Amino acid sequence: MLLPIVSCGNGGNTQVTTTAPVEKVQDWLIEVGEPTETFGVLEGQLCLDQDTFNLYQFINSEWVFVGCIRGTADEAPTLESKNGIWYINGRNTKLFNGTPAKISTIGDYLHINGVDTGIIHKVKEPVPEPTIEYLTEEDFKAQPAMFGSPWVNNNTRMKILVKVRMSKGTTITFLGDTSVYCWGVMETTDKDNASNGVWKDSGWNTSWNNPNEKTYTTSYLTGYFVITVGKFNTSGKVGAELTEDELANIHNMFKVEGVKAGDTSGNVLNNGSVNNPATKDTMVSINHRGWHQAPENTLSAYRESYNHGFKYVECDVQFTKDGVPVLLHDDTIDRTSNGSGTLSQMTYAEVSQYDFSYDDNDTVNDFSAYRGEKIPTFVEFIALCKELGLHPYIEIKGNMTDEEAKALIKIVADAGMTDNVSWLGFSGDALSKIAHNCPTARIVWVITDTNATKIAANNIPFAQMNLMTGQNQVVFDIWYTLATQDVVDVVSKYGIPLEVWTINDRNAILKLHPYVTGVTSDNFNAKEVFENAGIER
DSSP states (O other): OOOOOOOSSOOOOOOOOOOSOSSBOSSEEEESSSOOOOTTOOTTOEEEETTTOEEEEEETTEEEEEEEEEOTTSOOOOEEEETTEEEETTEEOOOOTTOOOOEEEETTEEEETTEEEEEEEEOOOOOOOOOOOBOOHHHHHTSOEEEBOSSOOSTTEEEEEEEEEEETTOEEEEOSOTTTEEEEEEEESOSSOGGGSOOSSSSOOHHHHOTTOOEEEOOSSEEEEEEEEEEBOTTSSBOOOOOHHHHHTGGGGEEEEOBBOOOOSSOOOSTTSSSOTTTOOSSEEEEETSOTTSOTTSHHHHHHHHHTTOSEEEEEEEEOTTSOEEEOSSSBSTTTSSSOSBGGGSOHHHHTTSOOOOOTTOSSOOOGGGTTOOOOBHHHHHHHHHHHTOEEEEEEOSOOOHHHHHHHHHHHHHTTOGGGOEEEESOHHHHHHHHHHOTTOEEEEEOOOOSHHHIIIIIHHHHHHHTOOSSSOEEEEEEGGGOOHHHHHHHHHTTOOEEEEOOOOHHHHHTSOTTEEEEEESSOOHHHHHHHTTOOO
16 A cells, blocks of 8 residues: 655644454545545545544545544544444444445534534644745855865865755756866865865766766755866866956856755754753663564564563564555564565565464564464554654664655654654665655664774764754664774764664673663663662663
């Protein structure tokens, strides 16, 4: 099922509880997200989004939004079928045997086929447009122009370092005569010393080698850029000296259009500390795949996490063949279910028929008490986290498409959980899709570089270019034995918090570097471990 795509934001905040089966019936469609299917749908048929309780009706061969229905105290309404007839909050809607649905409102209440459902009708509130601040001509022309450059120590090239931080997609258009001048752009994360920045490539952009190129578009998620202008000599090479008039009016050769990015003197932190800004906790204890004595990545496992005092839970998200996000760690369902097969090659209907109360590698725990446990959808997991007040660490398994990232972000937004989740993963590319589509997303990057030098050379520049938006926090998550002083020295310099995985040894937790603010474990609540030892963290 394809989910509708919306921008990041706080969507509906009503908890979903319904006794209705998730199935297609003649008179109602119960879906996840806005309906898209039209084949075989009856005129006047209703569709209820079971996440947001947005109500749609099929009119003139297309789905039309009717309203968002909720109870009198903003609780979710109950929708149930009795003997083929649908009831809302116990009231007969007279929807059966293909009867076309007629929707009306009397006062504030929704009526279906003349029956008062007792549900207040609410019009969908428009999503506010984000505040966008664009680069102005004054911003660009106020940038200092410097003679010479790190490459040529004379007036044959002029460099403009633009110190206004820009978002991806900024366009730079050269207005000068390309038969006389050559120009190039480099992107960097360093606004003060561009020569020590991180460049987009080893040479100039294509316009330096192609005089006919007039426009360049930046590709970093956020960053700064440097424009360099040269002048052809009589031999057709870049090397002629720029005149004083050319040097004085160099800004007039360019038009720069783009959106300003927020300031990121690194990371957005809580009061300048390394605390988790979403929770204000100084020590985050994350339960790995839920409580270890229940089947992993199941709703029962996360209920048990809650029962054992955890506020943070980690899950693994993947997509079925038909695009439904579900919780599963492995590529196949062989280890954790009574079935077999590769998830990406199975539809949700196929995978949901199996029992996920197994773990072929676990020789200690007996999961027989959980027989009948089904694979959870991501929608169900987020709804449970909202119900229990849990903060999910959502691990993206491998890479994903931009549309899949938007689908996950929408599910979280519709549940009103945007500011109470962390997005976790080994793939920087996958996490960059989350950051690009939801600039406030808290990103936890599981890094595998094994020493401080590699982290400084590889992970930090990538995070600055692709994960830090100026509106979010980016955290590094590392194998706990690698959280050494030299690693701490590097990440703390850039204000990047450090969390570790996966520790199932109490003494190892107690020996952690004080800079570490998050611990993932199967069975230990690190915060409680420190408290029981009389250590304040």
